[in-house]
Protein backbone atom coordinates (compact mmCIF):
# COMPACT_ATOMS: atom_id res chain seq x y z
CA UNK A 1 0.00 0.00 0.00
CA UNK A 2 2.74 2.49 0.74
CA UNK A 3 5.09 3.70 -1.94
CA UNK A 4 8.30 5.33 -0.87
CA UNK A 5 10.35 7.98 -2.65
CA UNK A 6 12.80 5.51 -4.15
CA UNK A 7 10.27 3.46 -6.04
CA UNK A 8 7.61 6.08 -6.64
CA UNK A 9 6.78 6.36 -10.27
CA UNK A 10 7.57 9.82 -11.56
CA UNK A 11 4.50 12.07 -11.62
CA UNK A 12 3.18 13.32 -14.95
CA UNK A 13 0.86 15.94 -13.54
CA UNK A 14 0.79 17.60 -10.11
CA UNK A 15 -1.93 20.04 -9.03
CA UNK A 16 -1.24 22.24 -6.01
CA UNK A 17 -4.20 23.74 -4.13
CA UNK A 18 -3.55 27.22 -2.74
CA UNK A 19 -5.32 30.20 -1.29
CA UNK A 20 -5.25 33.18 -3.60
CA UNK A 21 -3.61 35.83 -1.45
CA UNK A 22 -0.37 37.13 -2.89
CA UNK A 23 1.63 35.41 -0.14
CA UNK A 24 -0.16 32.08 -0.56
CA UNK A 25 0.40 32.23 -4.32
CA UNK A 26 4.07 33.06 -3.85
CA UNK A 27 4.39 30.02 -1.61
CA UNK A 28 2.53 27.75 -4.04
CA UNK A 29 4.67 29.01 -6.93
CA UNK A 30 7.80 28.39 -4.88
CA UNK A 31 6.76 24.78 -4.29
CA UNK A 32 5.64 24.44 -7.93
CA UNK A 33 9.08 25.55 -9.12
CA UNK A 34 10.86 23.20 -6.74
CA UNK A 35 8.69 20.26 -7.79
CA UNK A 36 9.22 21.10 -11.47
CA UNK A 37 12.96 21.02 -10.83
CA UNK A 38 12.71 17.68 -9.03
CA UNK A 39 10.37 15.97 -11.46
CA UNK A 40 11.43 16.98 -14.93
CA UNK A 41 8.64 16.13 -17.31
CA UNK A 42 5.88 16.66 -14.78
CA UNK A 43 3.37 19.39 -15.47
CA UNK A 44 2.91 21.23 -12.17
CA UNK A 45 0.02 23.67 -11.85
CA UNK A 46 -1.75 25.68 -9.15
CA UNK A 47 -5.45 25.65 -8.35
CA UNK A 48 -6.20 28.92 -6.55
CA UNK A 49 -9.21 29.26 -4.28
CA UNK A 50 -10.75 31.52 -1.63
CA UNK A 51 -11.35 30.21 1.88
CA UNK A 52 -13.76 31.27 4.60
CA UNK A 53 -10.83 32.73 6.52
CA UNK A 54 -10.11 35.04 3.57
CA UNK A 55 -13.73 36.13 3.28
CA UNK A 56 -14.59 36.98 6.88
CA UNK A 57 -12.42 39.96 7.64
CA UNK A 58 -14.43 41.91 10.17
CA UNK A 59 -13.82 39.65 13.15
CA UNK A 60 -10.67 38.29 14.77
CA UNK A 61 -9.75 34.83 13.56
CA UNK A 62 -10.11 33.47 17.07
CA UNK A 63 -13.82 34.35 17.07
CA UNK A 64 -14.74 32.74 13.78
CA UNK A 65 -13.40 29.26 14.34
CA UNK A 66 -9.65 29.41 14.23
CA UNK A 67 -7.05 28.17 11.85
CA UNK A 68 -9.04 25.40 10.11
CA UNK A 69 -10.92 28.09 8.18
CA UNK A 70 -7.95 28.69 5.94
CA UNK A 71 -7.52 25.12 4.79
CA UNK A 72 -10.95 23.47 4.56
CA UNK A 73 -11.69 24.40 0.94
CA UNK A 74 -8.26 23.15 -0.12
CA UNK A 75 -8.95 19.81 1.56
CA UNK A 76 -12.27 19.49 -0.23
CA UNK A 77 -10.45 20.04 -3.54
CA UNK A 78 -8.02 17.24 -2.65
CA UNK A 79 -10.86 14.97 -1.56
CA UNK A 80 -12.62 15.54 -4.87
CA UNK A 81 -9.45 14.77 -6.80
CA UNK A 82 -9.11 18.33 -8.14
CA UNK A 83 -5.74 18.74 -6.41
CA UNK A 84 -2.97 16.40 -5.23
CA UNK A 85 -1.55 18.50 -2.43
CA UNK A 86 -1.91 21.83 -0.64
CA UNK A 87 0.75 24.31 0.41
CA UNK A 88 0.18 26.22 3.64
CA UNK A 89 1.92 28.68 5.90
CA UNK A 90 2.48 26.14 8.64
CA UNK A 91 1.48 28.71 11.23
CA UNK A 92 -2.07 28.62 9.85
CA UNK A 93 -2.43 24.84 9.96
CA UNK A 94 -4.47 23.50 12.91
CA UNK A 95 -2.51 21.50 15.48
CA UNK A 96 -4.88 18.56 15.05
CA UNK A 97 -4.90 17.54 11.41
CA UNK A 98 -8.32 16.56 10.13
CA UNK A 99 -8.88 12.86 9.64
CA UNK A 100 -7.67 11.68 6.25
CA UNK A 101 -4.97 14.31 5.78
CA UNK A 102 -1.38 14.62 6.86
CA UNK A 103 1.46 17.10 6.72
CA UNK A 104 4.07 15.12 4.89
CA UNK A 105 6.78 17.68 4.18
CA UNK A 106 7.97 20.79 6.01
CA UNK A 107 10.23 23.12 4.05
CA UNK A 108 13.29 24.96 5.37
CA UNK A 109 12.27 27.92 7.44
CA UNK A 110 12.37 31.53 6.28
CA UNK A 111 13.13 34.07 9.05
CA UNK A 112 10.74 32.94 11.84
CA UNK A 113 10.64 36.24 13.73
CA UNK A 114 8.13 39.05 14.07
CA UNK A 115 8.78 42.35 12.35
CA UNK A 116 8.02 45.89 13.45
CA UNK A 117 6.63 47.93 10.57
CA UNK A 118 6.00 51.67 10.77
CA UNK A 119 6.28 54.77 8.62
CA UNK A 120 7.15 56.97 11.59
CA UNK A 121 9.01 55.02 14.23
CA UNK A 122 12.19 52.93 14.27
CA UNK A 123 11.09 50.32 16.78
CA UNK A 124 8.79 49.45 19.66
CA UNK A 125 10.87 51.41 22.13
CA UNK A 126 10.51 54.57 20.05
CA UNK A 127 6.70 54.55 20.23
CA UNK A 128 5.18 57.27 22.45
CA UNK A 129 2.50 56.47 25.01
CA UNK A 130 -0.88 56.06 23.34
CA UNK A 131 0.58 55.06 19.97
CA UNK A 132 -1.72 52.69 18.07
CA UNK A 133 -0.26 49.31 17.15
CA UNK A 134 -2.17 46.94 14.89
CA UNK A 135 -2.29 43.19 15.34
CA UNK A 136 -5.02 40.58 15.56
CA UNK A 137 -2.74 37.90 16.87
CA UNK A 138 -3.53 37.09 20.52
CA UNK A 139 0.10 36.14 20.97
CA UNK A 140 1.41 39.51 19.77
CA UNK A 141 -1.29 41.35 21.69
CA UNK A 142 -0.38 39.63 24.97
CA UNK A 143 3.33 40.29 24.45
CA UNK A 144 2.76 43.96 23.63
CA UNK A 145 0.37 44.53 26.52
CA UNK A 146 2.79 42.85 28.94
CA UNK A 147 5.86 44.77 27.86
CA UNK A 148 4.38 48.02 26.55
CA UNK A 149 1.22 48.69 28.58
CA UNK A 150 1.23 52.33 27.45
CA UNK A 151 0.50 51.39 23.82
CA UNK A 152 -2.95 51.06 22.27
CA UNK A 153 -3.39 47.68 20.60
CA UNK A 154 -6.04 47.58 17.87
CA UNK A 155 -7.29 44.76 15.65
CA UNK A 156 -5.79 44.38 12.18
CA UNK A 157 -6.97 41.72 9.77
CA UNK A 158 -6.68 41.06 6.07
CA UNK A 159 -3.88 39.82 3.88
CA UNK A 160 -0.44 41.38 3.96
CA UNK A 161 -1.16 44.04 1.34
CA UNK A 162 -4.35 45.06 3.13
CA UNK A 163 -2.55 45.34 6.44
CA UNK A 164 0.21 47.46 4.96
CA UNK A 165 -2.36 49.69 3.23
CA UNK A 166 -4.15 50.26 6.54
CA UNK A 167 -0.83 51.29 8.08
CA UNK A 168 -0.07 53.61 5.17
CA UNK A 169 -3.52 55.20 5.44
CA UNK A 170 -2.60 56.25 8.95
CA UNK A 171 -4.95 53.98 10.88
CA UNK A 172 -2.00 52.73 12.94
CA UNK A 173 1.33 54.12 14.09
CA UNK A 174 2.92 50.70 13.68
CA UNK A 175 1.95 47.11 12.94
CA UNK A 176 3.58 43.79 13.77
CA UNK A 177 3.84 41.19 11.01
CA UNK A 178 5.78 38.02 10.45
CA UNK A 179 9.14 38.85 8.83
CA UNK A 180 8.79 35.77 6.59
CA UNK A 181 5.75 37.01 4.69
CA UNK A 182 7.31 40.43 4.03
CA UNK A 183 10.57 38.88 2.88
CA UNK A 184 8.81 36.43 0.54
CA UNK A 185 6.84 39.22 -1.12
CA UNK A 186 9.91 41.39 -1.66
CA UNK A 187 8.78 43.82 1.05
CA UNK A 188 11.83 43.48 3.26
CA UNK A 189 12.34 47.25 3.09
CA UNK A 190 9.15 47.73 5.09
CA UNK A 191 10.75 46.05 8.11
CA UNK A 192 12.00 48.70 10.53
CA UNK A 193 13.15 46.19 13.14
CA UNK A 194 13.13 42.44 13.47
CA UNK A 195 12.06 41.47 16.99
CA UNK A 196 14.24 38.99 18.83
CA UNK A 197 12.71 35.83 20.34
CA UNK A 198 13.25 37.50 23.73
CA UNK A 199 11.10 40.47 22.64
CA UNK A 200 8.46 38.49 20.78
CA UNK A 201 8.56 34.72 20.85
CA UNK A 202 7.36 33.51 17.42
CA UNK A 203 4.25 31.44 16.81
CA UNK A 204 4.55 27.68 16.36
CA UNK A 205 5.43 27.00 12.72
CA UNK A 206 6.03 30.63 11.79
CA UNK A 207 8.16 30.97 8.67
CA UNK A 208 7.85 27.32 7.58
CA UNK A 209 5.67 25.91 4.81
CA UNK A 210 3.71 22.72 5.34
CA UNK A 211 2.70 20.47 2.47
CA UNK A 212 -0.53 18.59 3.11
CA UNK A 213 -1.62 15.49 1.20
CA UNK A 214 -4.53 13.10 1.63
CA UNK A 215 -3.42 10.25 3.89
CA UNK A 216 -4.17 7.67 1.18
CA UNK A 217 -2.02 9.43 -1.43
CA UNK A 218 1.33 7.74 -0.82
CA UNK A 219 2.26 8.71 -4.39
CA UNK A 220 1.81 12.43 -3.69
CA UNK A 221 3.63 12.09 -0.36
CA UNK A 222 6.59 10.61 -2.23
CA UNK A 223 6.60 13.44 -4.80
CA UNK A 224 7.05 16.08 -2.07
CA UNK A 225 9.24 14.08 0.34
CA UNK A 226 12.52 15.56 -1.00
CA UNK A 227 11.31 19.05 0.01
CA UNK A 228 11.23 18.11 3.69
CA UNK A 229 13.89 19.87 5.77
CA UNK A 230 14.61 17.58 8.73
CA UNK A 231 15.85 20.27 11.14
CA UNK A 232 12.87 22.52 10.47
CA UNK A 233 10.59 19.49 10.79
CA UNK A 234 12.04 18.63 14.22
CA UNK A 235 11.65 22.21 15.42
CA UNK A 236 8.07 22.63 14.26
CA UNK A 237 7.16 19.18 15.57
CA UNK A 238 8.20 20.36 19.04
CA UNK A 239 6.41 23.71 18.63
CA UNK A 240 3.20 22.11 17.40
CA UNK A 241 3.20 19.40 20.10
CA UNK A 242 3.61 22.17 22.67
CA UNK A 243 0.77 24.20 21.17
CA UNK A 244 -1.49 21.17 20.71
CA UNK A 245 -1.11 20.22 24.37
CA UNK A 246 -2.27 23.71 25.31
CA UNK A 247 -5.22 23.94 22.93
CA UNK A 248 -3.32 26.22 20.60
CA UNK A 249 -5.42 26.04 17.43
CA UNK A 250 -7.78 28.74 18.56
CA UNK A 251 -8.09 31.37 21.20
CA UNK A 252 -4.94 30.82 23.23
CA UNK A 253 -2.26 33.51 23.36
CA UNK A 254 0.87 31.41 23.19
CA UNK A 255 4.25 31.38 21.55
CA UNK A 256 6.48 28.40 20.84
CA UNK A 257 9.83 28.53 19.14
CA UNK A 258 12.53 25.87 18.73
CA UNK A 259 16.02 25.94 17.28
CA UNK A 260 18.65 23.27 16.94
CA UNK A 261 21.87 24.34 18.61
CA UNK A 262 24.94 22.12 18.95
CA UNK A 263 22.83 19.12 17.97
CA UNK A 264 20.25 19.79 20.68
CA UNK A 265 16.71 20.98 20.22
CA UNK A 266 15.95 24.05 22.35
CA UNK A 267 12.25 24.85 22.73
CA UNK A 268 10.95 28.00 24.37
CA UNK A 269 7.28 28.61 25.03
CA UNK A 270 4.82 30.85 26.84
CA UNK A 271 1.11 31.12 27.58
CA UNK A 272 -0.49 34.40 28.59
CA UNK A 273 -3.78 36.12 29.16
CA UNK A 274 -4.67 38.45 26.26
CA UNK A 275 -4.19 41.47 28.53
CA UNK A 276 -0.62 40.33 29.16
CA UNK A 277 -1.09 40.55 32.92
CA UNK A 278 -0.40 36.87 33.48
CA UNK A 279 2.29 35.04 31.60
CA UNK A 280 4.01 31.71 32.18
CA UNK A 281 7.17 30.99 30.18
CA UNK A 282 9.75 28.25 30.25
CA UNK A 283 12.15 26.30 28.04
CA UNK A 284 13.41 22.77 27.54
CA UNK A 285 16.28 21.13 25.69
CA UNK A 286 16.59 17.60 24.35
CA UNK A 287 17.38 15.38 21.39
CA UNK A 288 15.79 16.50 18.09
CA UNK A 289 14.35 12.98 17.68
CA UNK A 290 12.36 13.57 20.89
CA UNK A 291 10.76 16.74 19.49
CA UNK A 292 7.18 15.68 20.11
CA UNK A 293 7.93 14.66 23.72
CA UNK A 294 9.85 17.88 24.35
CA UNK A 295 6.81 19.86 23.22
CA UNK A 296 4.42 17.90 25.41
CA UNK A 297 6.69 17.99 28.45
CA UNK A 298 7.21 21.73 28.15
CA UNK A 299 3.44 22.20 27.92
CA UNK A 300 2.94 20.12 31.07
CA UNK A 301 5.63 22.10 32.81
CA UNK A 302 3.84 25.36 31.97
CA UNK A 303 0.59 23.86 33.25
CA UNK A 304 2.31 23.00 36.51
CA UNK A 305 3.63 26.55 36.67
CA UNK A 306 0.23 28.18 36.32
CA UNK A 307 -0.81 27.94 32.66
CA UNK A 308 -3.89 25.93 33.68
CA UNK A 309 -5.31 28.92 35.51
CA UNK A 310 -4.72 31.07 32.42
CA UNK A 311 -6.25 28.51 30.06
CA UNK A 312 -9.30 28.13 32.29
CA UNK A 313 -10.09 31.82 31.73
CA UNK A 314 -10.00 31.59 27.96
CA UNK A 315 -12.99 30.60 25.87
CA UNK A 316 -12.72 27.38 23.91
CA UNK A 317 -12.59 27.14 20.10
CA UNK A 318 -15.63 28.64 18.40
Ligand SMILES: NCc1[nH]cc(CCC(=O)O)c1CC(=O)O
Pocket residue numbers: 089090091092176177178179180181205206207208
Ligand atom coordinates in the same frame (compact mmCIF):
# COMPACT_ATOMS: atom_id res chain seq x y z
N1 LIG B 1 -1.61 34.69 10.27
C1 LIG B 1 -1.37 35.05 8.92
C2 LIG B 1 -0.03 34.61 8.43
N2 LIG B 1 0.24 33.34 8.20
C3 LIG B 1 1.52 33.24 7.73
C4 LIG B 1 2.05 34.51 7.66
C5 LIG B 1 3.38 34.81 7.12
C6 LIG B 1 4.54 34.26 7.85
C7 LIG B 1 4.71 32.80 7.97
O1 LIG B 1 4.86 32.10 6.96
O2 LIG B 1 4.74 32.32 9.10
C8 LIG B 1 1.06 35.41 8.10
C9 LIG B 1 1.14 36.85 8.19
C10 LIG B 1 1.66 37.40 9.50
O3 LIG B 1 1.55 36.78 10.56
O4 LIG B 1 2.18 38.51 9.47
